[in-house]
Amino acid sequence: MTPMLRIWSVIAFVAALAIAGEVLIASAMRGLGDLDRLRTGPGLRGFLGPIRAVLASPKFVIGALCMALNFFAMLFALSIADLSLAGPAIASLTYIGNAIAAKFVLGERVDKRRWLAATFVAIGVILLSH
Amino acid sequence: MTHRLRPSQYAILIAIMLTASVGDSCLSRGMAQIGHVDLHHLGLLWRALFNPFVDIGIVLLIGFFACYTTALSWADLTFVMPATAFGYVVLALLARFWMHETLSPARLTGIALIVCAVGFVAGGPSRTETGDPAHPMLDQMDSGAAR
Numbered sequence A: 001m002t003p004m005l006r007i008w009s010v011i012a013f014v015a016a017l018a019i020a021g022e023v024l025i026a027s028a029m030r031g032l033g034d035l036d037r038l039r040t041g042p043g044l045r046g047f048l049g050p051i052r053a054v055l056a057s058p059k060f061v062i063g064a065l066c067m068a069l070n071f072f073a074m075l076f077a078l079s080i081a082d083l084s085l086a087g088p089a090i091a092s093l094t095y096i097g098n099a100i101a102a103k104f105v106l107g108e109r110v111d112k113r114r115w116l117a118a119t120f121v122a123i124g125v126i127l128l129s130h
Numbered sequence B: 001m002t003h004r005l006r007p008s009q010y011a012i013l014i015a016i017m018l019t020a021s022v023g024d025s026c027l028s029r030g031m032a033q034i035g036h037v038d039l040h041h042l043g044l045l046w047r048a049l050f051n052p053f054v055d056i057g058i059v060l061l062i063g064f065f066a067c068y069t070t071a072l073s074w075a076d077l078t079f080v081m082p083a084t085a086f087g088y089v090v091l092a093l094l095a096r097f098w099m100h101e102t103l104s105p106a107r108l109t110g111i112a113l114i115v116c117a118v119g120f121v122a123g124g125p126s127r128t129e130t131g132d133p134a135h136p137m138l139d140q141m142d143s144g145a146a147r
Helices: A003-032 A044-055 A058-080 A083-104 A112-128 B007-034 B043-048 B052-072 B077-084 B086-097 B105-122
Strands: none
Touching: A003 A044, A003 A058, A003 A083, A003 B052, A003 B077, A044 A058, A058 A083, A083 A112, A083 B077, A112 B077, A112 B086, A112 B105, B007 B043, B007 B052, B007 B077, B007 B086, B052 B077, B077 B086, B077 B105, B086 B105
16 A cells, blocks of 8 residues: 555545544434423533433444544544645545535435535635645 | 524534634644653643643533534534534634734635635525424524525
8 A cells, every 4th residue: 555545545534433423423413402402400400401311322422432533543644644634634525524424314405505615614624724 | 484593502603613713722822832742752741731721722622512512403514514614714813813823815715715605504594304203393494694
């Protein structure tokens, strides 16, 4: 495997972990619905209900684990690739990948406006890193 | 039936933008004070926990995650992600005015693209998925930002 292919494989793996984490967490939160309705009362103690419900969701826990793995995989990616390449490449792939996963996995209606938004953000992130 | 985002929901979106960008900036500033961390100097990571900028950054990023998951409970992933990408713009402005970094034409173009992206999603519905019997009205949810 050439060094460049290795770098891009790691970048794709890090982005895939981020997408899996975000989609699982989004799916879990969608299943729970508006967290305000889960509040058990006024004040800070009222937040115990939503927190308990969120932490009891297997999808959320697996999603959070994916995000934690993503963090360490990102550190590994940064050890073999420059930040100026890995940072924007991972962020951009994650934005586009999330839009695709949201359409086909979460069943969101991703219209032209949202595709444009995801693409603009992906290009914007690349430009911001310059 | 249409459903506008409540003021508290707008506040959560703004909190996501601010906590992510200010948190990252605080971590960056704190780690710059700590110095270069490598495999032979992992002890520096322990020292980093006692740096006030790192502490504030960690608290803000925990707040970011809480707000982000809350937003996903009432909005689509494809709505929340571009809407909160405005945090990158805040981060660039913080870098310019707090860290005194230079904003190149490429960065200004990037900021303009992200602002456009936020405009695209802000005018549309916050939730669009179909076939959810638990939330039959969610298809009609509308951010109301276009009106």
